[in-house]
């Protein structure tokens with residue numbers, strides 16, 4: 001049984017807007033999955049179905065094999081933690097620590113357990129020094145980390161992040177990328193994230209779904225997806241510059257191995273230019 005699955009999921013918003021068409025998606029345990037797609041592809045709409053914020057027009061969502069009902073919605077939200085794209089949609093308490101404590105308190109944990117979870121979550125996102133700060137006075141990246149801490153404090157089995165790097169500066173992007181990698185490696189949990197950035201998908205994802213106009217148009221490993229540049233361009237996405245360059249060199253007869261991330265590409269270039277065994 002998969003921890004999270006959708007079967008033929010469709011969602012039509014008021015005004016006959018078909019935001020999801022026949023989405024069949026599977027999330028096994030302990031894997032990082034990227035959902036990539038252009039603006040309006042349906043990524044946020046899909047994520048809002050994962051923990052019952054939206055209900056399907058037709059089709060099913062199964063969490064640990066069970067459909068979401070009024071009776072199990074609290075359990076579902078403990079299992080599937082969704083971090084919204086805009087942290088302002090999620091943060092509403094007067095201090096950072098109260099905000100992070102909100103979820104654990106709401107599920108009835110005792111004071112000691114709440115304190116422990118808040119401390120751990122703030123440590124994981126590197127915000128221990130911020131516990132008494134006013135969330136709405138924090139920077140975009142800091143707010144994002146508060147929102148993530150609030151979800152981590154619920155100890156979900158699946159962490160769903162809608163555009164985790166949107167609006168962040170390069171340092172913020174590096175921090176969040178490192179955090180997602182370390183966090184899922186350490187706790188062995190499933191992470192599902194959406195992005196327009198194929199570089200981010202290449203850095204983090206074990207498996208990628210490509211979405212456009214409410215449908216999955218491709219799925220596969222990083223190398224399988226990056227080997228379809230025409231498809232990616234047709235849905236307003238693009239292969240990042242390093243794999244594009246390596247592919248062009250290969251086409252011109254240079255003996256160089258493909259690399260999708262900066263580290264992989266650096267190794268490929270060093271090897272190709274005889275600087276490394």
Ligand SMILES: Nc1ncnc2c1ncn2[C@@H]1O[C@H](COP(=O)(O)OP(=O)(O)OP(=O)(O)O)[C@@H](O)[C@H]1O
Pocket residue numbers: 013014017018019037038039040041042043044045046
């Ligand atoms: N509340 C709503 N009412 C009506 N239409 C909506 C609503 N929310 C989203 N849509 C429409 O549904 C489609 C999918 O939107 P969604 O926000 O899921 O896309 P997305 O892939 O997350 O986009 P982005 O990358 O821009 O965040 C879009 O056409 C959008 O205009």
